[in-house]
Amino acid sequence: MAMPHYTAIVTLLAVALYFFFATRVATGRGTFGVKHPATTGNLDFERIFRAHVNTLEWMPTFLIPLWLCALYLSDIGAAALGLVWIAGRIVYFIGYKQAVEKRLPGFFIQGTACLLLFIGAAVGVVMRLAGG
Amino acid sequence: MAMPHYTAIVTLLAVALYFFFATRVATGRGTFGVKHPATTGNLDFERIFRAHVNTLEWMPTFLIPLWLCALYLSDIGAAALGLVWIAGRIVYFIGYKQAVEKRLPGFFIQGTACLLLFIGAAVGVVMRLAGG
Amino acid sequence: MAMPHYTAIVTLLAVALYFFFATRVATGRGTFGVKHPATTGNLDFERIFRAHVNTLEWMPTFLIPLWLCALYLSDIGAAALGLVWIAGRIVYFIGYKQAVEKRLPGFFIQGTACLLLFIGAAVGVVMRLAGG
Numbered sequence: 001m002a003m004p005h006y007t008a009i010v011t012l013l014a015v016a017l018y019f020f021f022a023t024r025v026a027t028g029r030g031t032f033g034v035k036h037p038a039t040t041g042n043l044d045f046e047r048i049f050r051a052h053v054n055t056l057e058w059m060p061t062f063l064i065p066l067w068l069c070a071l072y073l074s075d076i077g078a079a080a081l082g083l084v085w086i087a088g089r090i091v092y093f094i095g096y097k098q099a100v101e102k103r104l105p106g107f108f109i110q111g112t113a114c115l116l117l118f119i120g121a122a123v124g125v126v127m128r129l130a131g132g
Numbered sequence: 133m134a135m136p137h138y139t140a141i142v143t144l145l146a147v148a149l150y151f152f153f154a155t156r157v158a159t160g161r162g163t164f165g166v167k168h169p170a171t172t173g174n175l176d177f178e179r180i181f182r183a184h185v186n187t188l189e190w191m192p193t194f195l196i197p198l199w200l201c202a203l204y205l206s207d208i209g210a211a212a213l214g215l216v217w218i219a220g221r222i223v224y225f226i227g228y229k230q231a232v233e234k235r236l237p238g239f240f241i242q243g244t245a246c247l248l249l250f251i252g253a254a255v256g257v258v259m260r261l262a263g264g
Numbered sequence: 265m266a267m268p269h270y271t272a273i274v275t276l277l278a279v280a281l282y283f284f285f286a287t288r289v290a291t292g293r294g295t296f297g298v299k300h301p302a303t304t305g306n307l308d309f310e311r312i313f314r315a316h317v318n319t320l321e322w323m324p325t326f327l328i329p330l331w332l333c334a335l336y337l338s339d340i341g342a343a344a345l346g347l348v349w350i351a352g353r354i355v356y357f358i359g360y361k362q363a364v365e366k367r368l369p370g371f372f373i374q375g376t377a378c379l380l381l382f383i384g385a386a387v388g389v390v391m392r393l394a395g396g
Contacts, residue, residue, distance in 0.1 A: 001135050003265050008332055008389050012382065015328050022321065036364045037307065037314040043169065050169040052321075057154065057184075059324050060191050064147050068140055100168045118144065125140050133267050175301065182301040189286065189316075192323050196279050200272055232300045250276065257272050 004075035007066060010082035014062070017086055021052040021093060051096040051103070055089055058110065065117035072124025078117060085113040136207035139198060142214035146194070149218055153184040153225060183228040183235070187221055190242065197249035204256025210249060217245040268339035271330060274346035278326070281350055285316040285357060315360040315367070319353055322374065329381035336388025342381060349377040 025048055029035065032045035039049055062085055070078035092106025157180055161167065164177035171181055194217055202210035224238025289312055293299065296309035303313055326349055334342035356370025 003335065003392075005389060005393050008336070008385075009393075011328055012332065012386055012389070015325055015382065019325055022325075036367075037310040037360075038304075039314075040170075040172075040304075046169040050171075056321055056324070057188055060188070060195070061147055061151055061154075063324070063328075064143055064195075068144065071135065072140070096169075103168075118147065121140075122144055125137060125144070128135075129137050129141075172302075172304075178301040182303075189320055192320070192327070193279055193283055193286075196275055196327075200276065203267065204272070228301075235300075250279065253272075254276055257269060257276070260267075261269050261273075 001071055002075075004067070004070035004078065006075050006079035007070035007082060010079045010086070011063070011066070014082065014086055014089075017089060018052075018055055018059075021055055024093075024097075025049050025052045047096050047100065051093045054096075055093075058114070061114050062110070062117070065114060065121045068121035069117045069124060072128055073120045077120065081113045081117050081120075085110045085117075088113060133203055134207075136199070136202035136210065138207050138211035139202035139214060142211045142218070143195070143198070146214065146218055146221075149221060150184075150187055150191075153187055156225075156229075157181050157184045179228050179232065179235075183225045186228075187225075190246070193246050194242070194249070197246060197253045200253035201249045201256060204260055205252045209252065213245045213249050213252075217242045217249075220245060265335055266339075268331070268334035268342065270339050270343035271334035271346060274343045274350070275327070275330065278346065278350055278353075281353060282316075282319055282323075285319055288357075288361075289313050289316045311360050311364065311367075315357045318360075319357075322378070325378050326374070326381070329378060329385045332385035333381045333388060336392055337384045341384060345377045345381050345384075349374045349381075352377060 028045045028048040032042040034041050034045045040046055062082075066078050066082050066085075069081070088106045088109030088111075090106070091109060092103050095102030095104070095106050160177045160180040164174040166173050166177045172178055194214075198210050198214050198217075201213070220238045220241030220243075222238070223241060224235050227234035227236070227238050292309045292312040296306040298305050298309045304310055326346075330342050330346050330349075333345070352370045352373030352375075354370070355373060356367050359366030359368070359370050
């Protein structure tokens with residue numbers, strides 16, 4: 001099986017974005033006065049913290065379908081949906097930072113990308129098994 | 133190295149289950165009145181929330197041995213233990229939802245699956261290195 | 265692409281360490297009287313808990329660059345930086361357990377390892393794409 005180069009690049013971009021979110025949590029601790037090891041105590045901080053953690057929570061749901069879709073079906077297709085996921089995560093983070101309800105548009109964008117990647121991965125594996 | 137198709141399918145099943153747990157957390161927020169971004173405040177909600185997060189916490193401990201065992205030793209064997217892990221996680225979730233103590237049987241089932249996968253992966257890598 | 269055996273072994277070591285941290289959280293619940301499903305209530309426990317969760321939070325930032333660096337550039341190089349990450353995580357955990365400020369040296373060691381792995385992975389992918 002060939003290595004999916006474009007998906008590898010998009011995965012590194014996703015890691016870079018995820019790391020950037022982590023730095024926003026660190027900065028938020030100073031801005032809103034939430035000292036380690038606490039993760040609660042100020043709602044503005046908690047929304048930034050949860051936006052970061054939610055990205056972590058979705059990592060298995062994103063990365064596994066992404067790579068199985070890339071390996072079994074299409075590198076370019078998986079990479080393109082990976083970019084949609086990244087865009088959705090940026091919209092989600094900016095929205096959640098402002099208000100709880102504003103997290104939803106970005107949430108559905110990234111969720112849709114994961115769903116399509118999951119379908120692509122499932123179709124790809126089944127086609128491979130069926131085709132021998 | 134051949135792609136482990138059966139392990140790929142079991143991994144997608146694990147992702148689907150993990151996603152299902154996330155929907156239970158979302159539903160639990162409504163049922164028990166815990167608003168975003170809070171994750172505490174009602175013990176019934178907290179047990180569901182923690183059952184989901186614990187599944188995330190175990191993802192590295194499950195997925196890495198699963199795939200290394202599949203690649204280095206046996207696709208079918210890894211996939212079978214992956215199904216045991218999934219079963220253990222279902223038992224764990226149902227139990228933890230009811231009471232703290234009832235999480236233990238499922239916890240030990242999924243932990244045993246991870247331990248066996250870890251041993252399989254370690255044996256597989258060492259055999260490969262020793263065999264050239 | 266050849267399977268990076270040394271990186272596979274280091275990854276299993278990282279999983280073993282991560283699992284060991286989880287057992288420290290479980291033990292800490294007894295020592296400091298923090299009952300499931302709570303994760304707060306005692307600062308000594310919370311520092312151990314956060315040291316474990318922070319390791320989870322960094323897993324994508326570590327594992328993805330580690331494996332892409334191993335596959336695209338150098339198995340031995342990635343494995344060596346993986347050992348540095350493990351060492352940094354041990355220093356981080358021991359430090360954070362004692363005091364909040366003492367987490368920093370280990371934090372920077374493991375962060376530097378991730379940064380170098382990320383650079384190695386990015387350079388490796390770009391070289392492969394440029395070289396055809």
